[in-house]
Amino acid sequence: MSASTTAKAARTQAASALERFEAGELPPPGAPLLDVRHVSHWFGDQPALDNITFSIARGEVVGLIGRSGAGKSTLLRCLCALEKPAAGEITLNSVDITALPESKLVGVRRRIGLVFQHFNLLSARTAAANIALPLQIAGWSRTRIKDRVGQLLELVGMDGLGGKYPAQLSGGQKQRIGIARALAAGPDLLLSDEATSALDPEATASILQLLGNINRELGLTIVLITHEMDVVKRFAERILVLDKGRLVVDGTLAQFIRKGSDNPALTPLLAEIQPQLPEALRRRLAEGPGPGRLPVLRLFQAGPAATQPVMAMLEQRFNVAASLLQGGVSAIGDEPACDMIISLSGERAAEATVWLEGQTQCCDVVGWLCPL
Numbered sequence: 001m002s003a004s005t006t007a008k009a010a011r012t013q014a015a016s017a018l019e020r021f022e023a024g025e026l027p028p029p030g031a032p033l034l035d036v037r038h039v040s041h042w043f044g045d046q047p048a049l050d051n052i053t054f055s056i057a058r059g060e061v062v063g064l065i066g067r068s069g070a071g072k073s074t075l076l077r078c079l080c081a082l083e084k085p086a087a088g089e090i091t092l093n094s095v096d097i098t099a100l101p102e103s104k105l106v107g108v109r110r111r112i113g114l115v116f117q118h119f120n121l122l123s124a125r126t127a128a129a130n131i132a133l134p135l136q137i138a139g140w141s142r143t144r145i146k147d148r149v150g151q152l153l154e155l156v157g158m159d160g161l162g163g164k165y166p167a168q169l170s171g172g173q174k175q176r177i178g179i180a181r182a183l184a185a186g187p188d189l190l191l192s193d194e195a196t197s198a199l200d201p202e203a204t205a206s207i208l209q210l211l212g213n214i215n216r217e218l219g220l221t222i223v224l225i226t227h228e229m230d231v232v233k234r235f236a237e238r239i240l241v242l243d244k245g246r247l248v249v250d251g252t253l254a255q256f257i258r259k260g261s262d263n264p265a266l267t268p269l270l271a272e273i274q275p276q277l278p279e280a281l282r283r284r285l286a287e288g289p290g291p292g293r294l295p296v297l298r299l300f301q302a303g304p305a306a307t308q309p310v311m312a313m314l315e316q317r318f319n320v321a322a323s324l325l326q327g328g329v330s331a332i333g334d335e336p337a338c339d340m341i342i343s344l345s346g347e348r349a350a351e352a353t354v355w356l357e358g359q360t361q362c363c364d365v366v367g368w369l370c371p372l
């Protein structure tokens, strides 16, 4: 096949992918929906994104986390085609959005729902009219809009409140309206940009629950962007961690915790969710073993293994007494997770430590507790 025939075939393939995309055709659940390949971006000579590669499947829920300046907003702007990366490709539903002309990007942006930190509601419009806005812009009829807005108000738990103005709603209620507006045109992908950062803990929990329900009920793919580890921990099993523009973790929280122990840049993020030793005990911590000193271990287990009676097992197998110094069993998303700091005492404490390293997803000796 000649070069010009190959180029023509590629153009035809791209055009038909775009047609299917615009018609709202989606890959089957579990197949790749979003592919980010070697994406880099610079502001002047400052790299904001450095060779980022990951893929997200249809129906997946992913938490994207990083400290301030890590590159989250830049990546988000690239994902929703508001910024063209300096290098690399972003493929959404088989369409390379980095190669599309501006005229085609309007249609692409309609397939992506955005939820904002500060809701971005129009104060002069009622909740229902805010939800209706993208549909009016897309040229929907009044009757269709009315039906759709009714469905969406019910979906986000705001039935009967469509006539209220934003100023009459709580932060959590405003965000529910923001979510309904983002869902109005039936997007393929929902990008939530710090959606809970302006909310109190109770409203945060209810919004995370709502997003989880939307994922389960509609099968919608959601990327939750946040700088709060605790939010990611409660929401997503898979996390992407950005650090200085680089993707340093793409995996489960357990993998993040494991990598975090080796990468000091991740320590501050980890510290937000890991139990910390109380100051009084930290003062008694030595770096190495010595007479009367007890090894102090940080253990992490996610999934069914998290509820294993580890401390009782240590007693039975090694006649080693384990004392819980901090932490316990909590949850990551819907799964149990055990994150705790324990000290071991007994002659076979070293043997017990080696056994724990093989038994748990993460086991680190954090120091040696000196006697009082």
Ligand SMILES: Nc1ncnc2c1ncn2[C@@H]1O[C@H](COP(=O)(O)OP(=O)(O)OP(=O)(O)O)[C@@H](O)[C@H]1O
Residues within 6 Å of the ligand: 043, 046, 047, 048, 066, 067, 068, 069, 070, 071, 072, 073, 074, 075, 227
């Ligand atoms: N328009 C811009 N012009 C110049 N530099 C920019 C611009 N936007 C972002 N940057 C720089 O790019 C890097 C990544 O910024 P970005 O806003 O993407 O990070 P972030 O993780 O979203 O941070 P935050 O959580 O504080 O919003 C930072 O060093 C930032 O200073």
